Amino acid sequence: MGKEAVNDSVVKLTQALIQQRSYSGEEKGVSDELTKYFKENGYTDVHVDKYGNTIGHIKGSRPGESILFDGHMDTVPVTDESVWKYPPFAAEIHDGKIYGRGTSDMKGALAAMAVAAAEFNKETKGDFAGDIYVAGVVHEECFEGVAAREISKYANPDIVVIGEASQLNLKIGQRGRAEIKLEVFGKAAHSANPEKGINAVYKIGEIISEIRKLEPTHNEVLGDGILELVDIKSQPYPGASVVPEYCVATYDRRLLVGETLESVIAPIQELLDKMMKADPELDAKVSYSVGKEKCFTGETITGERFFPGWLYNEDEEFVQTAYKALKDIGQNPVITQYNFCTNGSHYAGEAKIKTFGLGPSKENLAHTLNEYIEIEQLQSVKDSYKAICRAFL
Structure with missing residues (x-):
């Protein structure tokens, strides 16, 4: 043709x-x-x-x-x-x-x-x-x-x-969309002596398991407020003979009507507070990803990734x-x-x-x-x- x-x-x-x-x-x-x-x-x-x-x-x-x-x-x-x-x-x-x-x-x-x-x-x-x-x-x-x-x-x-x-x-x-960042701060050590460090990947793994147990929000028309893990990265990378001192996981959260910046992050923050209280070695933080992009005009466009x-x-x-x-x-x-x-x-x-x-x-x-x-x-x-x-x- x-x-x-x-x-x-x-x-x-x-x-x-x-x-x-x-x-x-x-x-x-x-x-x-x-x-x-x-x-x-x-x-x-x-x-x-x-x-x-x-x-x-x-x-x-x-x-x-x-x-x-x-x-x-x-x-x-x-x-x-x-x-x-x-x-x-x-x-x-x-x-x-x-x-x-x-x-x-x-x-x-x-x-x-x-x-x-x-x-x-x-x-x-x-x-x-x-x-x-x-x-x-x-x-x-x-x-x-x-x-x-x-x-x-x-x-x-x-x-x-x-x-x-x-x-x-x-x-x-x-549904709206949010990008949530879960960070864990560990302590680097030689992997021959892992007990001298705090492995951020092990720690974040425990949090990820608990996050999967959280009950999703629901709307009769729009469905569930999905919270899905989409990527995970550790540092240093590649980690040759080093216990990773940092790990970040990104979650995609599908938002329902009426959900706010505060209400979406609250259950994850409550979970972290509880887990950090039980484990003095755990240092974790949850926040929204911030995007920054260059426009063709030369201006930079910046915003938290939270779209209702x-x-x-x-x-x-x-x-x-x-x-x-x-x-x-x-x-x-x-x-x-x-x-x-x-x-x-x-x-x-x-x-x-x-x-x-x-x-x-x-x-x-x-x-x-x-x-x-x-x-x-x-x-x-x-x-x-x-x-x-x-x-x-």
């Missing part, structure tokens, strides 16, 4: 974004493409903030609510381009699908948002109440919701639409408004939840802004080899976003 050409504005913009490789911290090419599109297609103004978030704004003719469409510009890396069926940054079209890194996660949705807002503005001749913001977000793959804090501060939206893949279904919640969960009731008025808007254009969405983290951790979880997810493509295509998006899904979600604009503005 050869390369196909499709003369469609959403397809063209999606291809342009895919052709700009944009790993986290390298989103400038996508930012430039978006900025160009905003300026050439009737947006009132464009704002690129200190982190590189790129926000197009269309002002309506009358005061009203503001709606923010959120789509991240960064992608996870491609480990080996040679094993891809089609080049991951060529955005080739085959059998009605665009192939490439970021097609489903989530440059297709971002392109559809930008085009939908421009078309809605043109079709209404700008005669609508309120404001539309389309935000291309940086660093979402490492920091769900951290860069988004700058966006909500700037746009102050009443409604947020997250464009992560949902197969055109409405998503009204998700959120959940709305499907009977809420704004959810039903969105649902009805989609039904009215012949779509048939199911109201459900995401099974992964999104920038909704900030908008809904932290800032308490009314938020729902609505995106094209399948959730399980994110981060995969031979990632693609169906053109039919792209065109349908553009209609979805226009319907949302009509319903709220």
Whole structure:
């Protein structure tokens, strides 16, 4: 099958974004493409903030609510381009699908948002109440919701639409995510005389066994607040003839609604306090990992790795408004939840802004080899976003 050409504005913009490789911290090419599109297609103004978030704004003719469409510009890396069926940054079209890194996660949705807002503005001749913001977000793959804090501060939206893949279904919640660091401080010694040291790995092993006995929190809709060990490292490494004096274990914690920085860490801290009281040689500490990433603007983005969960009731008025808007254009969405983290951790979880997810493509295509998006899904979600604009503005 050869390369196909499709003369469609959403397809063209999606291809342009895919052709700009944009790993986290390298989103400038996508930012430039978006900025160009905003300026050439009737947006009132464009704002690129200190982190590189790129926000197009269309002002309506009358005061009203503001709606923010959120789509991240960064992608996870491609480990080996040679094993891809089609080049991951060529955005080739085959059998009605665009192939490439970021097609489903989530440059297709971002392109559809930008085009939908421009078309809605043109079709209404700008005669609508309120404001539309389309935000291309940086660093979402490492920091769900951290860069988004700058966006909500700037746009102050009443409604947020997250464009992560949902197969055109409405998503009204998700578990959050935290990265917890468990550290144990031992005492180095020659491994020929281990009794003179304190082996940090043995000590952390005892704690890990006890942590596995902790009862997980639970939510009827979102499930368990999972706490899973994901890596462990000791020092010195390699430990040639040395009893390790330090060991750190990282846990992935899936967060439920209402869980806080304090409530999540409390049971682990209580366990450590009890174990340290029983064992005078044990010196252990629990905390949240802190991430630090360089932005393409030169700014550094820093944040604790704690991204809250959120959940709305499907009977809420704004959810039903969105649902009805989609039904009215012949779509048939199911109201459900995401099974992964999104920038909704900030908008809904932290800032308490009314938020729902609505995106094209399948959730399980994110981060995969031979990632693609169906053109039919792209065109349908553009209609979805226009319907949302009509319903709220």
